[in-house]
Amino acid sequence: MSLHSKLFKGDARLEACLLHDSAHVPPGTVGNHVSKIQTALAVLNDADIPNTESVNMQYGVATANAVLAYKQEPNIINFSYQTRADNIVGKMTIFSLDREMLLKEVNARASCNCGPSEYSPSVSHAILAFSTWPTLSTGPVAPVPPVSPPLPPPPPPQLFAVLGSLRGARDLVQATLNVLESVVGGSMQPAADVALVTQALQTHYLCTAAELAATARSVRDKLNAVMGVLKKGSGIFVPGVPGDPDGGSAYAYSRSVRDGKIYVNPEFMNLAKFGRTLVLVHEAFHFLSEDNQDMCRNPDNDAGKSYRLVTKNLRERNAYSLSQFVLHIHEKSEKTIDLETDTVANLAP
Numbered sequence: 427m428s429l430h431s432k433l434f435k436g437d438a439r440l441e442a443c444l445l446h447d448s449a450h451v452p453p454g455t456v457g458n459h460v461s462k463i464q465t466a467l468a469v470l471n472d473a474d475i476p477n478t479e480s481v482n483m484q485y486g487v488a489t490a491n492a493v494l495a496y497k498q499e500p501n502i503i504n505f506s507y508q509t510r511a512d513n514i515v516g517k518m519t520i521f522s523l524d525r526e527m528l529l530k531e532v533n534a535r536a537s538c539n540c541g542p543s544e545y546s547p548s549v550s551h552a553i554l555a556f557s558t559w560p561t562l563s564t565g566p567v568a569p570v571p572p573v574s575p576p577l578p579p580p581p582p583p584q585l586f587a588v589l590g591s592l593r594g595a596r597d598l599v600q601a602t603l604n605v606l607e608s609v610v611g612g613s614m615q616p617a618a619d620v621a622l623v624t625q626a627l628q629t630h631y632l633c634t635a636a637e638l639a640a641t642a643r644s645v646r647d648k649l650n651a652v653m654g655v656l657k658k659g660s661g662i663f664v665p666g667v668p669g670d671p672d673g674g675s676a677y678a679y680s681r682s683v684r685d686g687k688i689y690v691n692p693e694f695m696n697l698a699k700f701g702r703t704l705v706l707v708h709e710a711f712h713f714l715s716e717d718n719q720d721m722c723r724n725p726d727n728d729a730g731k732s733y734r735l736v737t738k739n740l741r742e743r744n745a746y747s748l749s750q751f752v753l754h755i756h757e758k759s760e761k762t763i764d765l766e767t768d769t770v771a772n773l774a775p
């Protein structure tokens with residue numbers, strides 16, 4: 427694994443940070459790599475780093491606060507030993523910053539052929555090349571903390587994959603909620619949204635016209651609860667346990683007696699981009715309650731045959747009803763999806 431963004435790629439100090447806990451970048455650090463972190467925080471999170479720190483390439487109080495704010499996003503917590511965000515740039519943080527910078531850079535290129543314009547590291551480097559930063563320092567630099575005690579082994583790759591998909595999963599839920607709002611919410615109701623929500627609720631929850639509003643509110647509440655799970659951040663995700671009777675061949679699973687964790691198997695790596703977000707939404711629903719189960723097979727496995735047989739009274743507890751509803755809103759009609767290729771297909775009526 428290595429860094430991929432133009433901003434970070436090839437920076438030995440940051441490449442080491444990605445790979446080794448001992449190479450994390452703590453407050454008090456000074457250097458070119460700190461300047462790059464500050465740039466990323468400014469570009470991605472509108473961090474306001476004062477000149478006293480940016481010109482001096484100094485990881486001072488403002489930088490530390492900006493790192494903390496970024497990590498509270500909340501998806502940058504080291505799964506294995508941390509439960510709260512801190513102000514240190516470690517493996518997970520640099521991974522996330524790099525991934526988001528890469529997306530920014532790619533998007534900038536897609537819309538414009540003159541290269542990323544939202545930041546200009548070469549300019550800041552040119553200035554810094556002529557500065558003598560140790561003597562420019564205007565404030566006390568916090569002492570570098572002593573070397574940390576040995577840390578647990580790094581999380582397996584599927585947990586990094588979860589980290590990279592959490593924001594997309596939250597965006598997917600939010601987009602669904604926005605459309606649902608056309609039925610349960612205020613007076614501004616785009617007719618197309620109302621028609622889509624009506625059709626999706628009738629398809630996946632088998633509700634009558636009279637039950638439409640109540641069903642919409644119920645599904646909205648479920649999605650809000652799912653959002654709450656996805657906002658808990660990476661701390662609830664742990665590696666699947668080999669041989670776990672609850673695990674099987676799933677991409678991810680909850681224990682049949684819920685224990686506040688979502689177990690993620692290595693197979694999660696096989697999922698495509700959208701497939702990962704949909705699986706996270708589905709698993710977050712399982713996480714909420716032992717009542718929330720798979721009442722049928724994955725509709726992609728049998729073209730929805732068993733899914734169609736799930737009775738109305740079980741629909742609201744069926745994890746596939748929720749994820750199929752989300753997919754329906756996303757695709758604007760009932761579909762199945764091959765989670766490993768993101769290939770969407772029609773369902774026979």
Ligand SMILES: [Zn+2]
Nearest residue numbers: 708712720745
């Ligand atoms: Zn399931």
